[in-house]
Amino acid sequence: MVKIIMKWKWRYIKQNLFMGAVSLCALLIILALGGILFYIFSNGLQAINWEFLTSPPRDSMTRGGIMPAILGTLYLTLGAITVALPLGIASAVYLTEYARQGLIIRIIRLGVNCLAGIPSVVFGLFGLGFFVVFLQFGSCILSGALTLGFLVLPTIIGASEEALKAVPQTFREASLALGVSKWRTISRIVLPNALPGILTGSILGIGRAAGETAPIMFTAAAFFTAKLPSSIFDEVMALPYHIYVLATAGTRIEETRPLQFGTALVLMALVLGIDLFAIIIRSRMRKKKRW
Structure with missing residues (x-):
């Protein structure tokens, strides 16, 4: 009896130690993130004003604003999502619903997972070689949007696949049993139920596309x-x-330090705003799904 009690006490202690370690790690991550956000916010807030947000740079980019950069980021991000979202969803639907599961599909999934971990500079060089030089688009919005689209495509494919797999198989079987075609079952039953999960992957893709430097440096x-x-x-x-x-190639780096932090603050706000918009849409879809 004493051994059993000691055994349960030891399990209880180990559980508490594990939960304490997990909580400590989460607290450290939150503190680190909060510290970074506070540092950028406190240093960048002094640069934020109406002129900064609505005027172009001037005086060797030491004065003026960042309106062309804000619009350029929006163009590139929206272009990337326009390219990646349909391709990602279509690829996930094929891999999950149509493809015969076997060695080839496993190799394709392995390739998608490997692409998700490739450094962004490699995608930038690919965009430079293929879109800018081979297809002769030149350095432009189209080349940058296509490059960013391919950059976030593996993330969207993976998230979409998991969202489609999470839809109960009984939904498909019930629809097919009523004589509904497979495509109509997917488009009217499976995709609407998987859409909140797909949007989650899209949110991650939006954040990565908006914040990347290397791919657009070579292409747009x-x-x-x-x-x-x-x-x-x-x-x-x-x-x-x-x-x-501003931080590395400017002629007066120290003078532009407030502009650097201000631009970083605007970029963070832009990404958070786009993500918040997508989260609101996802929440509304989940509410409609419940009803």
Whole structure:
């Protein structure tokens, strides 16, 4: 009896130690993230004003604003999602619903997982070689959006596959038993139920696409341009590359330090705003699904 009691006490102690370690790790992560956000916010807030948000840079980018960079980031991000979301969902539907599971499909999934871990600079070099040089699009919005789209495509495919697999098989069987075609079952039953999970993957893709510097450095971003793009074949300024330029390649780096933090703060707010919009849409879809 004493041994049993001691055994249960030891299990209880181990459980508490494990939970304490997990809680400590979570607390450290939250504190580190909070510290970074507070540091950027406290240093960048002084640069935020109406002129900073609505005017182009001037005086060798030591004064003025970042409006061309804000619009360029929006163009590239929306373009990337426009490219990656349909391709990612279609690929996930094929791999999950249509493809015969075997060695080839396992190799394809392995390739998708490997692509998700490739450094972004490799995608940038791919975009430079294929879109800019081979297809002769040049350095422009189209090349940058396509490159970012391929960058986030593995993330969207993986998230979409998991969301589709989470839909109960009985939903498919009940629909097919009523004589509904397979495509109609997928489009009217499976995809609506999987859409909240698909949007979760899309949110991660949006955050990564908006914050990448290396891919757009080779394919779309301009060092400086005061005019707004008039077509998808124009170069644009972008917030991540603008931060890089101000912090490393500027002529008066110390003078532009407030602008660097201000641009970083705007980039964070832009990404959080896009993510918040997607989260609201996902929440509404989940509520409709419950009803």
